[in-house]
Amino acid sequence: MASASLTLTPPTHLARWRVQLSTLLYRRSTLTLFLLLAPPLLWFGVIYLGSLLALLAQAFYTFDDFTMAVSPELTLDNFRAIADPSNPLFGANIDIVLRTLGMASAVTLASALLAFPIAYYMARYVHGRWKGVWYIAVMLPMWASYIVKAYSWTVILAKGGIVYWLIGALGLNGVLEAILALPVIGGSSLSTSNLGRFLVFTYIWLPFMILPTQAALERVPPSLLQASSDLGATPAQTFRTVLLPLAFPGVVAGSIFTFSLTLGDYIIPTLVGPSGYFIGNMVYTMQGSIGNIPMAAAFTVVPIVIITVYLALAKRLGAFDAL
Template structure:
């Protein structure tokens, strides 16, 4: 009797599984919905939910006397962003992000072009390792190492002394925006560290974009009598420009929200990341910290919309 029951139930179980399989096969929309539901729930609840909560808290009210946050909605935090001191922090951060992005593009393009056009096999693999190797080290260790490199008595000052450029370096450090007693306490030193840390994020998208440029176009340009500089300006750069924009997404946004490098290298001037920490951790002004956090979100959102129009996402 038990054998009969087991034998009868086996086809039934197989029939249910087969029916479900056939249903999912016929209904591709249902299959896609079941696959996407878990990640979409995580994205909607955890990611977008936290951003919406942050946006809501930026409208809360902070009492300077009691140091308490109350859920009374106001524009006080956003109005405070327009104060001279806060606006200067935003402009300083955006200016550094833009300068690091431009410098990274200028340095990355020849490296990416050489890797894409003149290396293959083992040599290309070694270049990839060399480009990625700095990213394998701890971020904080690299920042601390650069403070030693840039300080007086460090290897960079030794090299400048050997080249007889001490006077030129002192003149550069006296410039208004660069200002500092040494490279480790100047905006120039901070700029050098940012560029070093984020340079690989610019090289790889540009290299991928250059590899997609058909070699026949370069040959046709040369056959038509174009000089190398003209070929670069009219053929290579326009076709590889989406890769430059794709890399700039990383360099610009990562610099915009960085906290560690502004704390370790450069003058005491605050950046957006350090201002968020100061308002949240030291003062307890959560609405002001949230308002400062919204600033890079808005800036990066506008930047991404422009990058999308320039075809940057195709180069990622």
């Protein structure tokens, strides 16, 4: 029987280079991680942070009200108009900041109160294919166009819309008129009041609160709730001392979305509610209509500072671990 001979072909230069490179990357995991993250980090640093820093740098530029021109002469007047009480524009600007901050806080609180029971039901009582149905039901409004939803709510809340029809059918017209007469509500109808603006904000951002809260509740072991009941705790005590502390980081994680998105939005304040400015449409107006880019850039610093403080607080409450 003839013996078969096996001939080994020497590796090519390209094959040897591939082997050496793969060996190097295998032995040096830090280098591999750097090469993987370098392109997205470079994009993030140059495109996102670079453009943001370029905008913030213009906050120190000078805007000539007479010629409507921006000059690179450095000044702090734009920040004084926001932070210096002695500046004539301080009152109007701080009113915009407080109005936006109040709405963002109210929307976040309302979203948390509405989202928690929905998230709890999804985490504890929905199983199998029905859980997928509930996920779709929660996320379905997010699949529709943001502009379409905002415009739809202007029709829903207008006089003659479905909300007014329902209120009339329930005989609550007097209650609605009394609510609209409150100074904090401010408006002749729901579509031109702060209440209507609040309803639209809460509707649009509610899914961003439900999903993190539901994920946090999923991680709470049912045995803890059973043990609390076995030790004699009432349902209210179990909720207050066991369930809420463990799920609270998820609520805070959801609040990051609802708070920050409300803080920077400019479309809903433009379409729904009274004519008072929010930070978002103030920046848009200053930059687009007036051309006062330095003042728009200075106003941009305000939500950045607020969100930075909010994120630091959220981190201390464990929100990042719940995302």
